[in-house]
Amino acid sequence: MYNILLKIDRDSSQPIYVQLANEMIQLIRSGVLKPGTKLPSIRNMAKELDVHPRTVVAAYDEIAAQDWICSKPRSGMIVAMNLPELKPINFQSDTEQPAAKNIFSESHDTFRYKLIINDGFPDHRIAPFEQIMKYYKQAFYQNESEKMSMYSNSSGSFRLRKAFSAYLGESRSLAVNMENILITRGAQMAIYLAASLLIKPGDEVLVGDPGYFLANAVFEQLGAKLTKIPVDQDGIDVDMIEKACKRKFKLLYIIPHHHHPTTVTLSAARRMKLISLIKQHQFKVIEDDYDYEFHYAHRPILPLSSAEHDGHVLYIGSVTKSLISSMRMGYLIAPSELISKATHHKQLMDIRGDLLFEDALANLYENGTMQRHIRKSLKLYQQRRDIFCRLLKNEIGNEISFKIPDGGMAVWVVFDKKYNLSELSSKAARQGLRLSDGSLYNSSTANLNAVRMGFASLDETEMIAIVAILRKIMNV
Amino acid sequence: MYNILLKIDRDSSQPIYVQLANEMIQLIRSGVLKPGTKLPSIRNMAKELDVHPRTVVAAYDEIAAQDWICSKPRSGMIVAMNLPELKPINFQSDTEQPAAKNIFSESHDTFRYKLIINDGFPDHRIAPFEQIMKYYKQAFYQNESEKMSMYSNSSGSFRLRKAFSAYLGESRSLAVNMENILITRGAQMAIYLAASLLIKPGDEVLVGDPGYFLANAVFEQLGAKLTKIPVDQDGIDVDMIEKACKRKFKLLYIIPHHHHPTTVTLSAARRMKLISLIKQHQFKVIEDDYDYEFHYAHRPILPLSSAEHDGHVLYIGSVTKSLISSMRMGYLIAPSELISKATHHKQLMDIRGDLLFEDALANLYENGTMQRHIRKSLKLYQQRRDIFCRLLKNEIGNEISFKIPDGGMAVWVVFDKKYNLSELSSKAARQGLRLSDGSLYNSSTANLNAVRMGFASLDETEMIAIVAILRKIMNV
Numbered sequence: 001m002y003n004i005l006l007k008i009d010r011d012s013s014q015p016i017y018v019q020l021a022n023e024m025i026q027l028i029r030s031g032v033l034k035p036g037t038k039l040p041s042i043r044n045m046a047k048e049l050d051v052h053p054r055t056v057v058a059a060y061d062e063i064a065a066q067d068w069i070c071s072k073p074r075s076g077m078i079v080a081m082n083l084p085e086l087k088p089i090n091f092q093s094d095t096e097q098p099a100a101k102n103i104f105s106e107s108h109d110t111f112r113y114k115l116i117i118n119d120g121f122p123d124h125r126i127a128p129f130e131q132i133m134k135y136y137k138q139a140f141y142q143n144e145s146e147k148m149s150m151y152s153n154s155s156g157s158f159r160l161r162k163a164f165s166a167y168l169g170e171s172r173s174l175a176v177n178m179e180n181i182l183i184t185r186g187a188q189m190a191i192y193l194a195a196s197l198l199i200k201p202g203d204e205v206l207v208g209d210p211g212y213f214l215a216n217a218v219f220e221q222l223g224a225k226l227t228k229i230p231v232d233q234d235g236i237d238v239d240m241i242e243k244a245c246k247r248k249f250k251l252l253y254i255i256p257h258h259h260h261p262t263t264v265t266l267s268a269a270r271r272m273k274l275i276s277l278i279k280q281h282q283f284k285v286i287e288d289d290y291d292y293e294f295h296y297a298h299r300p301i302l303p304l305s306s307a308e309h310d311g312h313v314l315y316i317g318s319v320t321k322s323l324i325s326s327m328r329m330g331y332l333i334a335p336s337e338l339i340s341k342a343t344h345h346k347q348l349m350d351i352r353g354d355l356l357f358e359d360a361l362a363n364l365y366e367n368g369t370m371q372r373h374i375r376k377s378l379k380l381y382q383q384r385r386d387i388f389c390r391l392l393k394n395e396i397g398n399e400i401s402f403k404i405p406d407g408g409m410a411v412w413v414v415f416d417k418k419y420n421l422s423e424l425s426s427k428a429a430r431q432g433l434r435l436s437d438g439s440l441y442n443s444s445t446a447n448l449n450a451v452r453m454g455f456a457s458l459d460e461t462e463m464i465a466i467v468a469i470l471r472k473i474m475n476v
Numbered sequence: 477m478y479n480i481l482l483k484i485d486r487d488s489s490q491p492i493y494v495q496l497a498n499e500m501i502q503l504i505r506s507g508v509l510k511p512g513t514k515l516p517s518i519r520n521m522a523k524e525l526d527v528h529p530r531t532v533v534a535a536y537d538e539i540a541a542q543d544w545i546c547s548k549p550r551s552g553m554i555v556a557m558n559l560p561e562l563k564p565i566n567f568q569s570d571t572e573q574p575a576a577k578n579i580f581s582e583s584h585d586t587f588r589y590k591l592i593i594n595d596g597f598p599d600h601r602i603a604p605f606e607q608i609m610k611y612y613k614q615a616f617y618q619n620e621s622e623k624m625s626m627y628s629n630s631s632g633s634f635r636l637r638k639a640f641s642a643y644l645g646e647s648r649s650l651a652v653n654m655e656n657i658l659i660t661r662g663a664q665m666a667i668y669l670a671a672s673l674l675i676k677p678g679d680e681v682l683v684g685d686p687g688y689f690l691a692n693a694v695f696e697q698l699g700a701k702l703t704k705i706p707v708d709q710d711g712i713d714v715d716m717i718e719k720a721c722k723r724k725f726k727l728l729y730i731i732p733h734h735h736h737p738t739t740v741t742l743s744a745a746r747r748m749k750l751i752s753l754i755k756q757h758q759f760k761v762i763e764d765d766y767d768y769e770f771h772y773a774h775r776p777i778l779p780l781s782s783a784e785h786d787g788h789v790l791y792i793g794s795v796t797k798s799l800i801s802s803m804r805m806g807y808l809i810a811p812s813e814l815i816s817k818a819t820h821h822k823q824l825m826d827i828r829g830d831l832l833f834e835d836a837l838a839n840l841y842e843n844g845t846m847q848r849h850i851r852k853s854l855k856l857y858q859q860r861r862d863i864f865c866r867l868l869k870n871e872i873g874n875e876i877s878f879k880i881p882d883g884g885m886a887v888w889v890v891f892d893k894k895y896n897l898s899e900l901s902s903k904a905a906r907q908g909l910r911l912s913d914g915s916l917y918n919s920s921t922a923n924l925n926a927v928r929m930g931f932a933s934l935d936e937t938e939m940i941a942i943v944a945i946l947r948k949i950m951n952v
Contacts, residue, residue, distance in 0.1 A: 062748060065748055133612075188826060267491075298490040301494070326830050
């Protein structure tokens with residue numbers, strides 16, 4: 001039988017025993033050889049296949065090492081009763097381990113949400129998706145682009161960086177060249193790279209309190225010592241930063257527009273004072289301006305980077321926030337020697353982005369589609385902010401406090417102390433509504449009892465339904 | 477004049493001096509106020525605009541801080557002669573800095589290549605691109621998916637991990653659950669994450685020599701001490717690994733199929749010995765099996781991971797290599813507690829992948845499109861390997877040495893010592909051919925005078941044209 005089932009190619013460069021082993025594993029896996037089946041003795045198998053007995057020994061050893069067969073007293077080798085596929089390989093303790101915890105999804109994963117209050121994301125329903133797809137296909141079928149993309153600079157698509165350099169000048173008075181731009185998978189990668197370049201273990205880093213937990217986590221991962229600077233209605237407390245200047249800290253991380261999580265914007269007076277502190281004390285700053293595009297009250301304040309000419313301020317922006325949350329893209333703006341170092345570090349973890357997608361996106365900046373989309377979003381999100389805040393005020397206004405944000409995509413809603421957010425979150429889930437339990441926004445010392453409520457991606461019907469559920473579960 | 481040009485909104489929450497500053501910057505940027513224009517004195521401006529003189533002082537200070545205006549002796553404030561936009565902000569030393577060096581593109585960036593010899597990439601012309609786009613659109617327009625994607629597990633799309641767990645079982649006898657899979661942007665990110673979890677500064681890591689430079693760079697970045705183990709025609713020297721076991725090294729990095737750069741495959745005998753060493757000495761292994769799918773001589777050897785049940789082997793695979801080089805995707809397979817930690821680390825640098833794309837790809841695995849595509853590619857690339865190797869042998873065979881690779885997408889071509897690869901690379905560029913100068917493949921100690929020549933993405937016409945150019949520049 002086995003001389004028919006097992007095909008041996010004597011001209012192959014692969015040793016015969018390996019061929020034999022692989023063929024037998026196939027027979028076992030496909031069910032031809034069932035668990036418990038007795039295999040021929042080494043001598044009989046060798047005879048049947050016309051190979052040296054040592055070849056059969058080696059093949060059996062290989063298959064046994066992979067647990068497909070085992071020796072049974074007085075029976076010789078048999079096909080294993082518990083085949084390797086039937087048990088998870090490597091993973092003895094699997095069932096006891098919880099699944100990887102997603103920082104954006106604290107619990108209730110088994111519920112199917114009908115409605116979601118997110119952290120502040122754009123509405124993908126108004127995004128220029130078809131145009132992106134059109135240009136993406138174009139880029140793909142230009143044979144050249146795909147070929148060349150492998151050898152495009154790892155800082156990002158040449159064409160997109162060119163488009164960005166024009167756009168950043170127009171929108172933010174940031175006069176930068178291509179060499180000052182590194183395109184990343186979302187603003188988060190830009191934070192990680194900037195921090196990796198600047199921080200050594202033990203360095204002091206100033207962050208806002210409350211602050212952006214995923215930035216803090218990066219700094220801590222790199223061994224930094226965090227100093228928390230209070231954030232009030234005018235943004236981060238610059239007088240406290242001035243005091244810290246006496247002891248030569250390494251880095252300040254700041255979110256000038258719509259600070260995360262509280263949505264406050266740095267006041268102009270503080271901004272000016274901060275610029276003069278940077279000039280005087282020459283400390284490094286990561287300016288995370290992920291929300292620049294969405295300022296409703298008036299024109300956004302200009303980035304610190306646009307007023308600071310000595311390369312101390314590294315500027316970070318987000319494309320994701322203007323577009324579609326699943327398409328992650330951001331950028332880091334810095335002096336070219338830093339961009340060069342950041343590019344090297346980026347290659348270690350992500351050789352290059354999707355350069356066809358980046359080229360496709362460049363089209364949208366070049367022909368003004370993105371700019372129009374941002375203006376359109378700005379108008380719509382401002383209306384939605386007003387509707388949502390009015391609903392909150394009218395329906396549950398006595399139970400919460402919030403300030404209408406100047407911009408951004410979320411309201412910072414503080415709940416009355418009588419509400420336990422973890423309980424509310426569970427109750428909401430049972431109503432089909434995803435509501436954060438707020439734990440991610442808390443600092444290590446304080447329970448803020450608050451959540452960010454993203455309004456930008458919700459239409460009025462959804463808002464009304466959400467606030468009705470909130471009202472119900474809060475017993476208002 | 478200024479009371480017409482400068483609009484002030486006294487109901488705005490923005491301080492008047494900020495409004496004033498922003499408006500004036502706009503006038504300067506738009507060219508209404510030309511460089512050198514004298515501005516009204518503080519008193520006149522305040523009078524004209526009906527604001528307090530202190531407001532004008534604050535506005536002028538803000539604009540001056542951003543270098544839009546400056547004070548000129550005996551003239552008061554004038555619009556700056558060198559406007560901020562005309563010089564690159566931050567970046568005094570810009571012109572002296574070289575652009576970020578791309579490790580995959582050593583030089584000649586200004587040439588327009590007609591032909592490219594790459595490191596070993598798939599042919600995007602045969603990829604199921606239209607199907608991916610179709611499913612991508614489907615995923616996008618399923619409102620739910622985009623909404624939910626924000627809250628999908630950061631380990632990667634639920635659906636794709638499920639598809640992978642089935643596929644890895646069928647193709648590699650790797651019986652893994654979703655919790656054992658982390659989806660990454662290319663295999664490189666998987667290497668970075670696995671190494672970040674396992675390596676502490678000072679740890680000893682065993683790597684092949686010659687070896688994959690981008691993996692070595694990751695280990696060195698993390699502070700590891702590299703020990704280079706020779707790689708010969710049977711793969712890495714396992715006897716040398718055995719000797720190293722005496723001193724308790726931390727990690728072995730191994731590429732079992734088509735080692736990078738030399739394309740050799742680990743022999744079955746060495747593989748078995750290595751498995752027993754791992755079981756005996758319990759060291760950790762990163763098994764980078766980026767090229768598993770493309771084995772021509774016979775069925776690929778099974779991963780070490782499939783024979784090792786204690787979680788010491790972390791397995792890395794690549795989707796990019798089976799699909800399209802610009803769409804970067806890979807995965808890490810490990811015990812769930814390690815995947816959980818790796819997911820946390822991944823979030824710090826890349827909050828989540830493009831989950832719509834991942835869902836789209838899951839379709840292709842579920843309905844067998846990917847499997848068919850891989851079989852088709854395998855057949856085509858084997859033909860191309862044979863054609864390319866025959867051309868090399870017939871046309872320049874006396875000047876080079878190479879072994880026909882068992883699999884993979886590249887041939888490792890060693891040039892006769894009389895050829896200087898850096899010179900050849902320059903000459904090739906002038907003929908419109910991109911040829912690596914080989915420097916990336918060299919170890920620190922040896923000039924191998926060799927390059928990887930990717931054949932998989934070349935059709936016969938391109939191969940003939942490439943070999944003709946090689947012949948010409950080598951004066952054969």
